[in-house]
Amino acid sequence: MKMPLRRRRFTLCADDFGQSGPINAAIIELVRVWRIGATSVMSQGPAWPEGARALRDYHHLTDVGLHLNLTRRFEALDSTRPLIWWLYAAPRGKVDREQVRAAFLSQIDLFVKYFGRLPDYLDGHQHVHSFTDIREVLTEVIAECWKDRPRPWVRAPDCVLDSCGVPLKGWVLRRASRGFSEHAAREGLRYTKKLAGLYALDPAADYPRLMKRWLHRLPSGTVLMCHPGHQTYDLSDPIREARYAEYLYLNYRGLSDDCLSADVSLVKFADLEATSPQADSRFLRY
Numbered sequence: 001m002k003m004p005l006r007r008r009r010f011t012l013c014a015d016d017f018g019q020s021g022p023i024n025a026a027i028i029e030l031v032r033v034w035r036i037g038a039t040s041v042m043s044q045g046p047a048w049p050e051g052a053r054a055l056r057d058y059h060h061l062t063d064v065g066l067h068l069n070l071t072r073r074f075e076a077l078d079s080t081r082p083l084i085w086w087l088y089a090a091p092r093g094k095v096d097r098e099q100v101r102a103a104f105l106s107q108i109d110l111f112v113k114y115f116g117r118l119p120d121y122l123d124g125h126q127h128v129h130s131f132t133d134i135r136e137v138l139t140e141v142i143a144e145c146w147k148d149r150p151r152p153w154v155r156a157p158d159c160v161l162d163s164c165g166v167p168l169k170g171w172v173l174r175r176a177s178r179g180f181s182e183h184a185a186r187e188g189l190r191y192t193k194k195l196a197g198l199y200a201l202d203p204a205a206d207y208p209r210l211m212k213r214w215l216h217r218l219p220s221g222t223v224l225m226c227h228p229g230h231q232t233y234d235l236s237d238p239i240r241e242a243r244y245a246e247y248l249y250l251n252y253r254g255l256s257d258d259c260l261s262a263d264v265s266l267v268k269f270a271d272l273e274a275t276s277p278q279a280d281s282r283f284l285r286y
Helices: 021-032 048-056 083-092 097-115 125-130 134-146 167-176 180-186 207-217 240-251 253-262
Strands: 008-017 038-041 063-068 121-124 194-196 222-226 264-266
Touching (some): 008 021, 063 125, 083 167, 121 134, 125 134, 134 180
Parallel strands (some): 008 038, 008 222, 008 264, 038 063, 194 222
């Protein structure tokens, strides 16, 4: 059934679609039952071409964006570097902007090739899109590719809500992305007012408890990132166990009940600032 749209609203954004079949399948299931408001795509991922065909059937239920990647190495991809390299290079002016630009344009092309249109939004794997110098390339690419079209919204990691047991990770993220929201505002881009979902990506972290905390604390307009996936024994995915723990919580009544308890509504990004208290949310159907 439809749930009334509450005063506080958030978007649940599932990252890494396209990385693998088990991740795709889990996200598609969650989109179908309105547990996801945004889906971030890794367009170089081996599961993207097939996943795009499945996701097109549900594009009206979720924003579909591009998860820009400079750190995850896929086959035949040689422009990636470890996150630590970007954390060192970006604030020191050592980023090769042309190389980053080429990587971003290639990923946008792959998105459009299989999905048939431009992404609704842009964010970054490990938040690299927000780093110094890289953010400049991001806005140049948006101006080039979107031109007269409505510009995509972007994720602002400098507005992270809390660190949930990983204070160093939170400090590094805020430091690396410092000033990104101001940059997005100057460029006339819509951006996330708050970002939640940062934690150790460890199944021992007790994901349901963390979600209850976020849902009760998040201000309206928050984008809450998640990384669901089906159970797999793929050793190349270091967060595979956390993905499955997230999927189990999101796919059952836990999320619905916790949203009711916290008096929040899960919506698409476009509906975060809806003003009518009489509006209905299609999400969290029973």
